[in-house]
Amino acid sequence: MSVVSAEGMKRAAARAALATVTHGMRLGLGTGSTAAHFVDLLGARVKEGLSVVCVPTSERTRAQAESLGLTLSTLDETPQLDLAIDGADEFDASLRLIKGGGGALLREKIVAAASERMFVIADATKEVKTLGAFPLPVEIDRFGARATFLHIERAARGLGLIGPLTLRETAPGEPFVTDGGHYTVDCAFGAIDDPDALATRLSAIPGVVDHGLFIGLATAIIVGVSDGVRIIGDISGELS
Numbered sequence: 001m002s003v004v005s006a007e008g009m010k011r012a013a014a015r016a017a018l019a020t021v022t023h024g025m026r027l028g029l030g031t032g033s034t035a036a037h038f039v040d041l042l043g044a045r046v047k048e049g050l051s052v053v054c055v056p057t058s059e060r061t062r063a064q065a066e067s068l069g070l071t072l073s074t075l076d077e078t079p080q081l082d083l084a085i086d087g088a089d090e091f092d093a094s095l096r097l098i099k100g101g102g103g104a105l106l107r108e109k110i111v112a113a114a115s116e117r118m119f120v121i122a123d124a125t126k127e128v129k130t131l132g133a134f135p136l137p138v139e140i141d142r143f144g145a146r147a148t149f150l151h152i153e154r155a156a157r158g159l160g161l162i163g164p165l166t167l168r169e170t171a172p173g174e175p176f177v178t179d180g181g182h183y184t185v186d187c188a189f190g191a192i193d194d195p196d197a198l199a200t201r202l203s204a205i206p207g208v209v210d211h212g213l214f215i216g217l218a219t220a221i222i223v224g225v226s227d228g229v230r231i232i233g234d235i236s237g238e239l240s
């Protein structure tokens with residue numbers, strides 16, 4: 001019996017995603033340990049002659065991509081992308097995701113929305129029946145952060161979601177600051193029975209910059225499993 005580690009499954013998913021990349025593509029590069037496997041493998045292919053243009057979703061991914069000699073761009077220079085490849089903290093069978101555990105959800109969502117397709121790469125441990133075991137990250141403006149925090153609590157309570165909510169910190173009293181200069185609130189709601197309703201409520205709160213529910217963005221999920229990969233959705237379609 002072969003025992004494959006989570007890292008092995010992430011690598012397998014990243015390798016399968018790389019197999020869909022073709023010459024000349026405009027790619028969105030995700031953030032996190034799984035996306036880092038993809039960037040690493042992409043770097044090797046580029047050294048062998050593959051030509052792609054990449055828009056990173058975080059300063060961390062930008063640094064990795066730069067170190068591997070990838071051709072980088074911005075969404076201002078390249079506002080439409082062919083494919084975004086990114087990880088996820090959780091996914092369900094309907095291609096809905098929780099993202100933002102690594103603090104990059106805003107740029108990840110902007111890049112995914114600018115991409116014709118988004119392939120999520122993840123190890124099998126990220127699959128859930130109902131989203132919410134992973135605390136939902138919500139990115140908020142620093143101005144009025146306490147008021148926004150309370151507003152999120154109230155909006156969620158209206159859906160029967162209680163929390164606790166925690167302002168993400170890098171050290172006690174030191175809030176974590178995203179690449180965009182915002183704070184993150186991690187919402188440990190437990191099972192989110194109606195992610196669409198929660199997404200709508202969160203988006204309506206002034207001060208919420210964006211939230212980690214990615215709904216209707218992923219085209220496919222490439223799941224690394226013990227004996228290879230399993231695909232949810234479609235990775236075969238032609239690009240228009």
Ligand SMILES: O=C[C@H](O)[C@H](O)[C@H](O)COP(=O)(O)O
Nearest residue numbers: 032033034087100102103104
């Ligand atoms: O903000 C970070 C991202 O949404 C990541 O893609 C997510 O946290 C998954 O990261 P990892 O691949 O390290 O589990």
